[in-house]
Amino acid sequence: MRAFSSPEALAEALAESVATALRGRIAHEGFAALAVSGGTTPVRFFQALSTQKLDWAKVTVTLVDERWVDESSPRSNAALVRMHLLQGHAAAARFLPLYSGAATPEAGCALVQAALSALPLPFAAIVLGMGADGHTASFFPRGDHLDAALNPTGAALALPMHAPGAGEPRITLTLPVLLAADYLALHIEGEAKRAVLAQASALPVGAVLAHRPGTEIFWSP
Numbered sequence: 613m614r615a616f617s618s619p620e621a622l623a624e625a626l627a628e629s630v631a632t633a634l635r636g637r638i639a640h641e642g643f644a645a646l647a648v649s650g651g652t653t654p655v656r657f658f659q660a661l662s663t664q665k666l667d668w669a670k671v672t673v674t675l676v677d678e679r680w681v682d683e684s685s686p687r688s689n690a691a692l693v694r695m696h697l698l699q700g701h702a703a704a705a706r707f708l709p710l711y712s713g714a715a716t717p718e719a720g721c722a723l724v725q726a727a728l729s730a731l732p733l734p735f736a737a738i739v740l741g742m743g744a745d746g747h748t749a750s751f752f753p754r755g756d757h758l759d760a761a762l763n764p765t766g767a768a769l770a771l772p773m774h775a776p777g778a779g780e781p782r783i784t785l786t787l788p789v790l791l792a793a794d795y796l797a798l799h800i801e802g803e804a805k806r807a808v809l810a811q812a813s814a815l816p817v818g819a820v821l822a823h824r825p826g827t828e829i830f831w832s833p
């Protein structure tokens with residue numbers, strides 16, 4: 613685990629690592645894709661990343677998971693990314709939202725998967741968050757598609773998810789998509805989340821860490 617003294621220091625270091633992964637992929641292949649998480653934690657990281665100098669016009673940004681709500685909702689991860697990440701240098705990036713306006717994530721999933729499969733996969737970088745219940749992406753405990761989403765050999769790139777702790781219906785990238793990324797990081801802040809992480813083996817986030825022990829964990833108080 614990389615422990616930092618402040619959320620600001622963490623944000624700068626995580627932005628450096630992600631920018632390095634993006635530059636590396638652009639240098640080799642000309643294009644790169646990045647998936648980021650929503651929620652409340654990533655705002656400082658988004659702001660730090662938006663100031664990184666790289667050829668953002670070659671980057672497609674999308675989400676690890678999304679709440680099935682319109683961008684006018686304060687719960688929209690897409691709105692969060694537009695407001696805090698797609699600014700400054702990063703304003704030149706292309707953004708692929710996961711929410712399409714379809715009535716349900718089930719109805720929108722095929723379209724999302726088609727759009728994802730047109731990206732320069734695997735992702736150059738993916739940054740995960742974690743909830744207090746041990747979910748990461750939308751791999752929620754008791755989620756209706758949890759087993760399918762955590763199948764390391766599953767063919768789906770994205771799946772709908774309904775779960776008691778999820779708030780609204782969700783759509784999420786699947787475990788094999790996360791595992792294939794060039795660079796995979798988990799960003800958590802606060803003592804409570806560090807304590808949850810210590811119990812990770814019994815939680816959905818633990819499935820990611822078990823399959824990808826090299827996942828770089830960023831923590832600050």
Ligand SMILES: O=C(O)[C@H](O)[C@@H](O)[C@H](O)[C@H](O)COP(=O)(O)O
Pocket residue numbers: 649650651652653654676677678679689740741742743744747748749750
């Ligand atoms: O849409 C979401 O909710 C996220 O992508 C989710 O997976 C997030 O990373 C955790 O819930 C942590 O959320 P906080 O940063 O708000 O604690």
